[in-house]
Amino acid sequence: MQYNFDELITRRGTGCVKWDELPADDIIPMWVADMDFRCAEPIVNALRKRVEHGIFGYTHVPEKYYEAVISWFKRRHDWHIECEWMMYTTGVVPALSVIVKAMTQPGDKVAFLTPAYNCFFSSVRNNGCTVEEVPLVYENHTYHIDFEAVERSCADEKTKLFIFCNPHNPGGRVWTREEMERLNEICMRHHVFVLADEIHNELVMPGYEYIPFASLSKACLDNSVSCNAPSKSFNTAGMYISNIVCNNPSVREKIDRAININEVCDVNLFGVEAVMAAYNESEDWIDQLCPYIWDNYQALVAFFKERMPQIGITKMEGTYLVWADIRALGVTSDALTERLINEGRVKVASGTMYGERDGEGFIRINIACPRSRMMEGLERIARVINQK
Structure with a gap:
């Protein structure tokens, strides 16, 4: 079976942590680790x-x-x-x-x-x-x-x-x-x-x-x-x-x-x-999912290289979670995360969640979503980062 990972599915209003714990409806969630993709059809059935x-x-x-x-x-x-x-x-x-x-x-x-x-x-x-x-x-x-x-x-x-x-x-x-x-x-x-x-x-x-x-x-x-x-x-x-x-x-x-x-x-x-x-x-689902996430990652890397080259992107060998090095920005992980919510209307995870010492200077971005939604989230991040 061929799966469509580009499909935009409304999750807000379903009681999900990723979308419904946000303080406003116009924020794109790229934080908690679950995916915005419909499950494999055999699971649903x-x-x-x-x-x-x-x-x-x-x-x-x-x-x-x-x-x-x-x-x-x-x-x-x-x-x-x-x-x-x-x-x-x-x-x-x-x-x-x-x-x-x-x-x-x-x-x-x-x-x-x-x-x-x-x-x-x-x-x-x-x-x-x-x-x-x-x-x-x-x-x-x-x-x-x-x-x-x-x-x-x-x-x-x-x-x-x-x-x-x-x-x-x-x-x-x-x-x-x-x-x-x-x-x-x-x-x-x-x-x-x-x-x-x-x-x-x-x-x-x-x-x-x-x-x-x-x-x-x-x-x-x-x-x-x-x-x-x-x-x-x-x-x-x-x-x-x-x-x-x-x-x-x-x-x-x-x-x-x-x-x-x-x-x-x-x-x-x-x-x-x-x-x-x-x-x-559902083996065919996972075999289609991983290449899609990989293409998302490649698109993200190209986007950061062009629009936010000061941020380093960690090599993603596994997961769907991008670990971004923001140390060159001269701002703390928590401060940037707050700015992205308040000014960019996008939520990522502060690196300090994963260790106050070794997570500082990083943010985590969940890219397990349709590519169009990911690109909109990245555009919002770029607008905040590149503000003069």
Whole structure:
């Protein structure tokens, strides 16, 4: 089936965070990470069929749910998952929190590469742990891992867990096999367990390859737990379902206990249907989506080069989130974000959401929208930036 990602669909008035939390109707939202594209037709059809049944009681996750997930990762990424390795919960953020609870004690340190998704900070702190920020190195419009900094952080006896985001939000990196294996070697040497957040796993641009962390080697599988969901890739975030994958029975037992303590053990019945429809029937949708997002990114890069060359655009290997370097403007991320809302009527995310130190001097722009809408948003940004 051919999908039309240029279609402009009105979302305002549907209770969505992206559009309806804005202070005025004339603001273009390019901030929160969901897409303005209609879901794949098999997903819509599966949900419609379930609605027509008319009864929406507590749901049981069937065997065919696990089969759909296992088939997808084997088919797309050559990673064989055993059914007993899987646990479901209401979302990747709740999954992060329960894994932190399961694998740490209050007072422990949890490390991750910064800038980082803002919920990493809250998930760690809400469990009584200390955030251990490991700054990425930014050069030539991309990020690299400072493995000496990783070593120092993991060598701290209080560091028990390393949250690793692949593809990386907000930096856009799709990490290589060599980078991930080296990171795991350091973690293993210091008895630090890895939590792989792979929620953006299907959003990979041409020329790059997402490799599941746990698929790299037996060592990586044994020393990690993975979180995934079709929510970002297939635009089903409101369905509230995700998967935790871990081959270690004793670790799974701890995580299962934390899931029940946090009362996130029941999932949305529509989420179950959406996952199966996404993984079983919607491969053509994702195969058309990623090239469209890549073309959006190329159009954005050309626009900034011509109209706002003082702003550096980070290489986007994965996700649909552009990380823009505004340091040459001599204005803080928060101040520019406010100006863009008030003067430009466009909302982007301030880099400080992703770390007050390592996010300062950047903004994050969501380009998962029809190209005409993206270009209008960029025009508004340019008018503000280029004001005399």
